Amino acid sequence: MMKIVNEPVKVMAVFHTDGKIEPVKFRIEDKVVRIERIMKTYEENIVGNKRIVFVCLHNGKDIFELKYELDTKTWYLFKK
Amino acid sequence: MGQIIMHIDVNSAFLSWTAAYEKQMGIERDIRTLPAVIGGNEQSRHGIVLAKSIPAKKFNIQTGMSLMEARRLCPNLLVIPPDYDVYVRASKALRDHLKRYTPDVEVFSIDECFLRFTDISRKEALDLAYKLKDGVKERFGYTINVGISENKLLAKQAGDLEKPDKCHTMFIEEIEEKLWPLPVEELFMVGRRTKVKLNRWGIYTIGELANADYKLISAMLKSHGRLIYNYAWGRDASTFKEGVPMKSVGNSSTLKFDVEDREIAHLVLLSLTEMTAWRLREANMNCRVVSISIKDKDFGFKIKQRKLMYFTDSTRDIYINACCLFDELWDKRPIRALGVHVSDLEFAKIKQINFFQDELSLKNEILDKAIDKIRSKYGDTSVIRGAFANGDLRPILGGYPDDEYPGMRSIL
Numbered sequence: 001m002m003k004i005v006n007e008p009v010k011v012m013a014v015f016h017t018d019g020k021i022e023p024v025k026f027r028i029e030d031k032v033v034r035i036e037r038i039m040k041t042y043e044e045n046i047v048g049n050k051r052i053v054f055v056c057l058h059n060g061k062d063i064f065e066l067k068y069e070l071d072t073k074t075w076y077l078f079k080k
Numbered sequence: 081m082g083q084i085i086m087h088i089d090v091n092s093a094f095l096s097w098t099a100a101y102e103k104q105m106g107i108e109r110d111i112r113t114l115p116a117v118i119g120g121n122e123q124s125r126h127g128i129v130l131a132k133s134i135p136a137k138k139f140n141i142q143t144g145m146s147l148m149e150a151r152r153l154c155p156n157l158l159v160i161p162p163d164y165d166v167y168v169r170a171s172k173a174l175r176d177h178l179k180r181y182t183p184d185v186e187v188f189s190i191d192e193c194f195l196r197f198t199d200i201s202r203k204e205a206l207d208l209a210y211k212l213k214d215g216v217k218e219r220f221g222y223t224i225n226v227g228i229s230e231n232k233l234l235a236k237q238a239g240d241l242e243k244p245d246k247c248h249t250m251f252i253e254e255i256e257e258k259l260w261p262l263p264v265e266e267l268f269m270v271g272r273r274t275k276v277k278l279n280r281w282g283i284y285t286i287g288e289l290a291n292a293d294y295k296l297i298s299a300m301l302k303s304h305g306r307l308i309y310n311y312a313w314g315r316d317a318s319t320f321k322e323g324v325p326m327k328s329v330g331n332s333s334t335l336k337f338d339v340e341d342r343e344i345a346h347l348v349l350l351s352l353t354e355m356t357a358w359r360l361r362e363a364n365m366n367c368r369v370v371s372i373s374i375k376d377k378d379f380g381f382k383i384k385q386r387k388l389m390y391f392t393d394s395t396r397d398i399y400i401n402a403c404c405l406f407d408e409l410w411d412k413r414p415i416r417a418l419g420v421h422v423s424d425l426e427f428a429k430i431k432q433i434n435f436f437q438d439e440l441s442l443k444n445e446i447l448d449k450a451i452d453k454i455r456s457k458y459g460d461t462s463v464i465r466g467a468f469a470n471g472d473l474r475p476i477l478g479g480y481p482d483d484e485y486p487g488m489r490s491i492l
Binding site: 006044045 | 097100101103104105106108166169170171172173174219220221222
């Protein structure tokens with residue numbers, strides 16, 4: 001069962017030359033979580049607020065959902 | 081084949097947008113399924129219902145009613161403050177989305193717009209309307225109503241038929257069946273006051289208005305009567321206005337207390353003018369028409385405007401004219417809200433030197449620009465007029481650009 005958090009987090013990400021964004025790791029409660037694999041990515045545009053969603057895998061079983069909000073240029077940990 | 085006009089209306093816009101936004105933010109309630117309203121701040125007397133959810137509607141809560149009244153009808157009502165940034169962004173995103181279907185998009189208000197399609201059959205139009213409606217729901221997370229007809233008036237009436245998340249047609253041959261049985265106040269431009277008059281003459285439905293004696297309506301209600309009579313027949317000669325640049329600038333505000341004397345009202349007008357004239361100069365425009373609006377404590381609403389001899393962007397000139405208008409218009413009833421608007425705009429690039437403008441006015445234009453620079457550098461209230469020193473009134477009043485998205489408009 002995943003829990004909705006929606007909190008801003010510190011993220012290290014690679015911005016590729018073709019415009020693709022790839023989060024590598026993020027920090028939560030002084031713990032660093034490495035992203036093993038990005039399982040799925042898509043864009044949402046609810047009421048005109050654009051966010052890029054990354055569904056990420058950690059430790060082979062834990063799933064996290066990160067969102068990058070374009071207007072505010074902020075990363076959110078949405079679900080864990 | 082011919083012209084099709086569609087009217088797009090966001091279902092309880094402010095509430096839907098807030099709900100969709102809350103969902104995106106991970107808040108787990110859905111205010112659309114609770115008795116909830118979007119309401120202004122009660123301390124500063126902006127405490128009215130701006131939008132309501134469908135469960136709230138079941139308690140008989142109406143848009144525009146005071147929050148106190150609404151709470152009496154539903155004691156555990158959820159009141160959520162409005163967030164205009166979200167709304168402006170949502171409205172803009174919707175408009176951009178609609179522009180992918182047709183370049184002819186006319187913005188009517190923050191949550192309503194008209195689309196025009198040419199060379200499209202009625203069947204195609206209906207299919208397209210469903211596609212539009214479902215597309216918006218999937219993409220942005222809220223529902224809209226689509227009204228389809230040949231002119232703007234009927235499209236708007238169609239959009240208001242049954243909500244939410246519906247598409248309706250109202251072509252001219254359907255009015256007898258779809259428009260005429262409705263109560264007369266459902267017709268566009270029939271307000272509270274006209275309703276009372278019409279009811280007095282035994283006119284309760286739109287059909288009764290359409291079949292009433294034209295001469296009587298024309299004689300009693302003058303040009304407004306002729307307009308609504310034609311509307312009742314689905315006749316609307318308005319043109320489609322797409323992508324019009326700024327046509328007017330203005331600010332209005334509900335006041336913290338009812339104003340009963342002329343001096344204070346003038347001060348309020350000054351603070352509104354400060355904002356309006358500043359925005360006018362920001363847009364690099366000059367205006368030639370100044371208008372003011374007064375809403376009294378019983379919600380009676382009056383507007384008066386005047387045309388100047390010259391184009392101006394000076395706070396002083398606009399203020400002086402606003403005061404003259406106010407003195408002519410005010411009937412000494414306590415004032416609840418005031419507004420200052422300027423229109424007939426022209427770009428400030430070239431300016432005709434004018435015979436009627438006095439020297440002081442020219443000097444003031446230069447002074448205004450200097451003050452604007454100081455305010456943008458050191459803050460809005462770094463320079464204020466002496467009249468506002470040590471007083472309770474705010475030196476600059478109005479912020480949310482209410483003319484960019486008029487809440488209520490009477491011209492189709």
